[in-house]
Amino acid sequence: MKNTTLLILTLFAAQLLSGVPQVAPAKGACSDLIKFIKDHGETIENTCPETIPEKDRFYVNDDDRQKRINNRPKPLYEIEYLDPCSFGLERFRGCSQNPDALPCEDGSSPYTRIIRFVEGPRNGEQIITNGLCPEQETPPDLPNAELREQQIIVTPSKFRSFPIAASMLKSEPTKFSLRNGHSHFWAVSGVQNFRINMSGRPVAVKAIPVRWNWNYGDGNTRNLDFPGEPAPEHTLRDETPTSHSYTETGTYGVGLTTLFRGEFSVDGGPWQAIPGQAAVPSEPIEIDVWRTKKQLIATD
Structure with missing residues (x-):
């Protein structure tokens, strides 16, 4: 009788935490255990996958997790370049307004690249690279993101x-x-x-x-x-x-x-x-x- 009462209380506690009706699985039917995160941020472990709605599942196994990542819409980003030189004052300032800024290997002045995410979960996030030199300007390493077509610009590398x-x-x-x-x-x-x-x-x-x-x-x-x-x-x-x-x-x-x-x-x-x-x-x-x-x- 005590064991039966303990099982009922355990299932009831799980329902309170997840907000999802829990069904007692048949013996031996829960060989795959998963973790998932509810909107309120709590984590419940050792729960059978069949008892959790699809939208609340974090992952079931590595294949399922990768499939979910691949199906997510890719975040969009755009690139902006900024020059430390004031346009029209190059001869006056020599394209080096900051006297402590070291020149690049080829003698040119460094500049700034801003990667700005637009739309999606990373909207507004910025990745700023200051003091960028020609020998350091490599394509952004953002394999799961797409560059948004902008207005026509001529980049420093172009x-x-x-x-x-x-x-x-x-x-x-x-x-x-x-x-x-x-x-x-x-x-x-x-x-x-x-x-x-x-x-x-x-x-x-x-x-x-x-x-x-x-x-x-x-x-x-x-x-x-x-x-x-x-x-x-x-x-x-x-x-x-x-x-x-x-x-x-x-x-x-x-x-x-x-x-x-x-x-x-x-x-x-x-x-x-x-x-x-x-x-x-x-x-x-x-x-x-x-x-x-x-x-x-x-x-x-």
Whole structure:
């Protein structure tokens, strides 16, 4: 009699917890045990699957659980890029408003990527990556989510894929200098225009040079926000805003990387800034640095 009373009380307690009528299973019919979570958050263990409505089941076994995951609607997300540069103030701020921000490996400035979930259970959730560099921009690892089609945008990686021509590197004297002299360097570059189609709509893209990063081959580098200009009257005694002086003789490889910012326009509409920059290296040149030697010559 005591055992019968205990069984009735146990079944009644289960009904109170789950809100679901419990039916005593036949002996040996509950070989698969499951867990499930009700709306109120309580967990009931060791309950026969047949006694729980389908909508309240958390999982029965691994196959059933995976099937439920696969049948769920995939969350939607969209991507937004933000540039730390103020549009139109690149020359003033050099695309580096934060003095503590380290440049990327290619010399460009880092930018921000925001993954924003829209609709579904993750609506409003954001994944923010600050200080993103070209070498770090990999596709988002969101296997169970789908990218929502947005308005047409040119992403930083898309902009870097354009065939942007490098600056032409020039020197005076041409590929020659003297020790402790002032070798004059400058770059020839300008705005470049591209036209593409995206989603069947015409898109115009501009690549605008904004920074010139020099490497003189002797361990010295220099980052300038202007390319320099020819100096026909220049001599090795004249220092210029873009000249460099070698203190030792030898042959040095001079390199230059130009940073381009981008803008794009859809259907002739307003120009929009493209976050990030494209770093385009130039073909290096060699400079032979000689030394002068004074010698007295007797004249009779």
